[in-house]
Amino acid sequence: MLKRNIAVGLDIGTTKVCVVVAEKDEIGKLNVLGNGRSNSDGLQRATVVNINKTVAAIKAAIADAERESSIRIKGVNVGISGAHVNCIHSNSEISVNQTGIVNESDVRRFLEKAKTNIKYLDIDHEIIHVIPQEFIVDDQDGVLDPIGMAGTTMRGSAYIVVGLRTKIRNIKQCIEKAGLDVSALTFEPVASGIAVMKESEKKSGVVVIDIGGGTTEVAIYIDGAIRYSEVVKVAANDVTHDVAHGVKALHEVAEELKIRHGYAYSKMLDEDETILIPGIEGRPQKSFPKSSLTMIIEARMMEIFELVRDSIKRSGYYEYLNAGAIITGGGALMPGTEELARDVLGLDVRLGYPEGVSGGIKGSVNNPMYATVMGLVAHSLQNSIFEEQRETQVIEGPFKSGDESPGEEVSSPVAAGAPSALNPAGNKIVDRLKKFWEQL
CATH class of the missing domain: 3.30.420.40 (ATPase, nucleotide binding domain)
Known part of the structure; x- marks a missing residue:
């Protein structure tokens, strides 16, 4: 079993569907292994209006990406957008654990508390992201990374992205009908920002x-x-x-x-x-x-x-x-x-x-139209424990057109094998947290 830092981004747009398969190298840059693109007319204003046309476009783009990368794609990080998506600022406050040193469990509780503060949302909506914005540990404000700080209370704010449940379900239906798994949903403005911004x-x-x-x-x-x-x-x-x-x-x-x-x-x-x-x-x-x-x-x-x-x-x-x-x-x-x-x-x-692309078929995605899909890949590879726990994303390969049998199985970093936030593995969790805060 070969474990590799591979992720797949899927951008289902109004005019096109883009797929990118990329691998994170040893210095954290992206190597593009393959990409696919197809014309799309199954959406209007980022909302699915024709399931069959959307599924056909997804299948065509996925097939191109599989041929180019020689990898069979199973799980994808899918972009979501549209006027139905709303963003809410939510405040939260918790007591720090008994040690008096902020740990990852405290941050989890902080974000869960932020979610409970917006329970007034009706059942027609669901949460897509809970993104921390700022922490205040006791009287120290402006903190982006609270892990390891001493204090008794931690408060601050989070940015919560919610979407209409039926429209999200239609997107998921299209993915599943195309024979894929939804490993994660990412709000597209977040993905685009990750792809094109400099620190x-x-x-x-x-x-x-x-x-x-x-x-x-x-x-x-x-x-x-x-x-x-x-x-x-x-x-x-x-x-x-x-x-x-x-x-x-x-x-x-x-x-x-x-x-x-x-x-x-x-x-x-x-x-x-x-x-x-x-x-x-x-x-x-x-x-x-x-x-x-x-x-x-x-x-x-x-x-x-x-x-x-x-x-x-x-x-x-x-x-x-x-x-x-x-x-x-x-x-x-x-x-x-x-x-x-x-x-x-x-x-x-x-x-x-798109920033942070160092190798592979880099030139094929060096275009602003690939900003969202490259951000989706980068977001998957960040593997933040602050995000909602994602489903296993499995990519089966190598794959050649016409080959019906799976080859080696490659798990992405959002798959099983990564330490659970509820069962931290010592310094590995701290290192991942530090990387996340640097990328946020």
Whole structure:
């Protein structure tokens, strides 16, 4: 039995499904072993509307990732998003154990207490994450890692992510119908942030803006912890719809026009030119000014960033974003997007690529559209004991197309074999806790 630090991320988006298989190396970086991608039209605004189409897209992406990695995939860390997901700040306070030194059991009790403080939630919702934000041990505040500190009481806050039970169940149904196990569910803004942020940005204050096909996700990090998130229901697909309406073309043609000729900001367009657009169903082709195409795109992209700006200001953290904004996702790739975002948001802006990838087929995922799925992989490999206990994630391999028999069995670090938080294994738990707090 070969044990390896392998994890699989599955990003089920409105326009595409992405899968990445990656392994953590000896220095904690990611080696990408394989990835798969397929077109998706079974979701709208990050919500499943067609089970069969979604299952087919998942199977196609998984098959590609299995062929490329030569590993049979069983368990996946699945991203979840949508307007149904809400985030709640919850305060908690406990007495430290009799030794007077904070241990991992105290932190567990602290987070459980934070969960009980939101029991007013109805039965239609379930908790996805409980993420610690800050601890105060006696009178020492601003503590991110309380383990080993002396004190009698510990209080602070946690960030609790909840989602609508039926919509989560639909996602799980799609995974199970595709022949997979749900090893974990991760809120996508959390995953995107893990993938693209640098440690200095997370501490200084930064907003991560992930522009997907159906939704734009906003996550704000201050002093090393997530403080606010929101899902905006306007994104890249809306740009394509506007182009299709403006130039009177099919959706597929409009998408190609957007990708090949689109600019998000009219100030970035050096010179105008005429674009030839194929006619619909045998009709003659027509011409359209590139400047007019840019105006259509700019109007919708400006709306997206205005909504994001409103979200940031509602959070109350706008003045604390010393590191500015990171824009990522497939919708951030259009020329002029950074410049438009900078003008509308009034912040420094950079484009976010997946960080912490050192080897394997690195180039295949070096793209903002892979930010979420790479964050899902990284989140699995963090293996935090503060997260909800995850199911065993087993990856069977090696695998070759057409091979029906499993080969060696490889367990990911979120699988059996890791010490239980309720039965700590000495210094190993402390080391894992320290790594977690460094990554949070």
